Amino acid sequence: MFTDERHERIRQELAENGRVLAAELAGQFGVSEDTIRRDLREMAKAGLCRRVYGGALAVSPAPDGGPLGERLLAGRDSKARLGHVAAGLVKEAQTIFIDAGSTNVAIARALPLDRKFTVITNSPAIAVALAGHGNCTTILLGGVFNPDKGACLGAQTLREVQQVYADLLILGSCGLSPLVGVTALDWDEAQIKRAMVQQSRDVLLAATNDKLDTVAPFRICEINDIGQLILEGDASPATIRALREMGPTVHQADEGAD
DSSP states (O other), rough: HHHHHHHHHHHHHHHHHEEEEHHHHHHHTSOHHHHHHHHHHHHHOOOOOOTTTTEEEEEEEEEGGOHHHHHHHHHHHHHHHHHHHHTTOOTTEEEEEOOHHHHHHHHHHSOOTOOEEEEEEEHHHHHHTTTOOOEEEEEOOSSSTTTTTTEEEEEEEEHHHTTTTTTEEEEEEEETTTTTTTSSOOOHHHHHHHHHHHEEEEEEEOOOGBBBBBBSSSSEEEEGGGSSEEEETTTTTHHHHHHHHHHHHHEEEEEEEO
16 A cells, blocks of 8 residues: 555544554554554644554644634534533532633523623623623623634733632633543633633533544643533544543533524
8 A cells, every 4th residue: 555545544534533543554554553653744744633642633623723703603503502501501600711712602692591600701702692691790801802713812811810710611622632631723822721721610611523532732631620521412432431431521412402
């Protein structure tokens, strides 16, 4: 099998499963593990995968690098179902960080109107989504607004996050992998997310299928830092098992839910 053929097969495996193991590929292709490791190095340099110990992971999907308006439209029904499940886990009188992100906008829209709580967010879109919630006190963090991320970022945002002790963080992510943890595409964004994790008693993360078994350049936290993880109803059973073994309570959104 020629190099280009192996690379194409590896790309197919990554697209289907989100991860590949060098030992398995070597057996499948009838070549040495050194050959596979060289293939994975070349593919990683081309931005086609991200190498990890023993293999490689798919890269985080490109839409998360696009403008927030585009991301709000992508997978809208799936995000609404995730938002419905996540909103049901919010408790009366909690102080809640809601991180920026299109899935988190869906969660904000679904928060129950009969519960009182305080939301602190670096996302103007989330503040707007909560504008009609009569029982919610919304605090919008300052900083430099990044229109692509739909978030306030930078030193001022970080300082303000560090002045809050939240009951719950509703975290957004670009990549979610049992092998690597939760990751982000942007350094400044990752700094704010890490600070929110550190300042929160519990962490909730809702992720669409395209985030699973992918990795972005900047680490946010480990899987065992997450208390509640919400996935789509047809998420990979193998990935769900691996995530559950690492600590979080995993919920799945019913495809038939409103």
